[in-house]
Amino acid sequence: MxxxxxxxxxxxxxxxxxxxxxxxxxxxxxxxxxxxxxxxxxxxxxxxxxxxxxxxxxxxxxxxSKDALLDGLVEALHLELEERLAAEPGGPAADAAPAWRSGLHRVARTMYDVCLTHPQAVPLLATRMLAVPLARRPAAVLRHHERVLALLAEAGFDEADASAAFRAFTAWLLGYVSVELQPMVDNPEESDPAFRLGLHRIPPQALPRLRRTAPALAERGGAEGLTAGLDALLDRFTAHDRTAR
Amino acid sequence: MxxxxxxxxxxxxxxxxxxxxxxxxxxxxxxxxxxxxxxxxxxxxxxxxxxxxxxxxxxxxxxxSKDALLDGLVEALHLELEERLAAEPGGPAADAAPAWRSGLHRVARTMYDVCLTHPQAVPLLATRMLAVPLARRPAAVLRHHERVLALLAEAGFDEADASAAFRAFTAWLLGYVSVELQPMVDNPEESDPAFRLGLHRIPPQALPRLRRTAPALAERGGAEGLTAGLDALLDRFTAHDRTAR
DNA sequence: AGGACAGCGGATACAATGTAAATATACGCG
DNA sequence: CGCGTATATTTACATTGTATCCGCTGTCCT
CATH class of the missing domain: 1.10.10.60 (Homeodomain-like)
Structure with a gap:
């Protein structure tokens, strides 16, 4: 030295x-x-x-600045999202769902996978990304927004509904990956899921439901849980003048 | 010195x-x-x-430690939630919804109000709170979890469904308040919502949908948007052996 | 060739932060 | 009164983000 x-x-x-x-x-x-x-x-x-x-x-x-670097990480995550979307082209859906819906599924699932690969970076999505005003977000993020909006337009949403659906999509996606992926980070080497939550040392009689449900809470819903909830939300917006589904 | x-x-x-x-x-x-x-x-x-x-x-x-202090802030938010829930007792719902459902509505709406009062603290919910393993979370947070689980049990969910519904509830609530309340923080004095997003200086021809939808994106869904989406998600879990809706 | 020049990375410095350790102070109780 | 314990202060240090200035490297122009 x-x-x-x-x-x-x-x-x-x-x-x-x-x-x-x-x-x-x-x-x-x-x-x-x-x-x-x-x-x-x-x-x-x-x-x-x-x-x-x-x-x-x-x-x-x-x-x-360091903040700019963190924003860069958000950008990197979205670039990886784009790469993965391009890699698996995901042509006409095998199932009977309309193209826009399986498109949204694919975006959500792929983002989920990206977050699964980088669980420690998830908090950046839920905070840094949302803190940056829309127009100043990295280009890859804006392209991602544009893609989601295009899929919603394809679904026939008018502007107001598309906007509401967009916010619901974003909120659900971010909330889901946050809730699902963040706990995995802290006690990563602990394989028993019940133990990972540290449910031991919850006072026995207090909080009985929590104590009983804790093991089940340690389960992951996976990408299926994500798309299932997404469908539920999307149906709410399509069901304006027609019956759901 | x-x-x-x-x-x-x-x-x-x-x-x-x-x-x-x-x-x-x-x-x-x-x-x-x-x-x-x-x-x-x-x-x-x-x-x-x-x-x-x-x-x-x-x-x-x-x-x-400072982290402990931040966790204390999460606790404070949940204490405020409890206070508000106790203040407005919210007896038998006026509308036709079952008690458990309007109970969940009330919890969600009240949490939304708390976050509206402290928008700058919202990131703590989406990060610090989830990062803390379940059993080490502040008592007020655990009581909140217990209350939600009790309402779900009242709805007749079995343990697995209750756990899935609980995670969906949490994810939606956190995602929704994050998406909805965080942008409000950065340009607080700007009243025109379109301008608040800084949609000026988005390249004109690129990202056409984003540009067109940006003003609508600046709108808030409010507590109604929260409960509407919540209903959509809850219905998905109640609709196990009956048809959707 | 040589020499300006722009961009890249290094060296140094500083203020702000979280926090460990030791010390001084105030209060309550015998 | 004096003693012990809870409370707050002092001092100190390592770590952080970053402003500033400087030397080096490669390029292009004449």
Whole structure:
């Protein structure tokens, strides 16, 4: 850590090509990897710099602040969403559902999968993303919004209903992944689901239902639970002048 | 930063009865007030100490860490929920809905109101609260869970369905308040809703639906939107062996 | 070729934060 | 009164985000 000789601050950065190696993609990918591995709390500029073999301040060329970096992670998640959607094209639905509905299912399920891959990053979706005013959200997020709106338009919603359905879609999706994926993060190595919730040491007589239901609460609803609830919500909006379904 | 005179570190804390004034309630109330006024980012131990006329370290007697303090805020929100539920007793529902259903409506609506009063604290619900394992959550939160489970049991759900319905209830409630209340925080003084989203400077031809729908997206669904969606979700779980709706 | 130049990364510095440890103070009880 | 315990303060430190300035690297122009 000390500078033994050489009064001038020389000879440092010439140790090979640590020059053009950084890029926004590399920074964000490395940040996401770090968050996946050690959680959001481990993401600091110096730490991330260390991962990339670079000084902390170098990162500021690719994200103008830490908040901007977090927004970048939100963007990265949506880019991964787009990749996955493009990978599995999901042609005309096998089941009898209309195209717009299975389209929304596919978007929701894919987002669920993305979040399952990066559970530690989920809080960013529920907070940072919503905190950013619509127009300033990363392009990938806006494209995602646009895709959902297009599917809703395809369903024949007028503007008001589409807007309501859009908000319901977003709320349900974010709420669902938050509730479902966040608990998995904290005691990850504990396989017994009942124990993972720590239901031991709930006072025995107090809160009887909670105590009884706790094991079942540790179950996951999975992507099926997501799409099932989504259908329920969507039906509510389609059922304006016709009967549900 | 220097000590001009008086070698001994005396004469400081004798300036009147700043002694037994602190309490957990006062600390949490002051913290919540500060968050309401200036946002979560303004909540630091020193700042909060300042609000209470006390040094930062004094707070550690009432919250063992900053995270514990944030959990305390989650608790405070749920205490306020309980107060409000107790205040308006909400006897037998005026409408024809069964008691359990209007009970759930009331809980959801009241929580919505609480969040409306403290929009800056909403992110804590969606992150801190879910991150804490079930059994370690504050007592008020557990009582809230118990109440919801009791209402679901009253509805005749078996354990598995009650658990699924409980998760859906929580996910929808948290997602809804997050989506609905969080944007309101950042540009609070902007009354025109379209402008609040900053839909200006969306590229004109790109994202046409988003651009067209943006004004409608700025609308709020209000508590009605919350309960409507809740009904849709609950119906999905009641409709096991009977036809939907 | 040489030399300006723009962009990249490093070095240093600073203020703000959470918090551990030791210390001083106030209150209540014998 | 004095003693003990709960309460608050002081001091200190490591960690964080980030402003600023500087040297280095590669490119392009003449």
């Amino acid at each position: 000390d500078e033994p000789l050489g009064a001038g601050p020389t000879r440092h950065a010439s140790d090979r090509g640590r020059y053009g190696q950084l890029s926004r993609e590399r920074v964000l990918a490395s940040a996401l990897e770090l968050v996946d591995r050690e959680g959001l709390g481990a993401l600091s500029m110096r730490r991330l710099g260390g991962e990339l073999g670079v000084e902390a301040m170098a990162l500021y060329r690719y994200a103008s | 220097d000590e001009p005179l008086g070698a001994g570190p005396t004469r400081h804390a004798s300036d009147r009865g700043r002694y037994g004034q602190l309490s957990r309630e006062r600390v949490l109330a002051s913290a919540l007030e500060l968050v309401d006024r200036e946002g979560l980012g303004a909540l630091s131990m020193r700042r909060l100490g300042g609000e209470l006329g006390v040094e930062a370290m004094a707070l550690y007697r009432y919250a063992s």
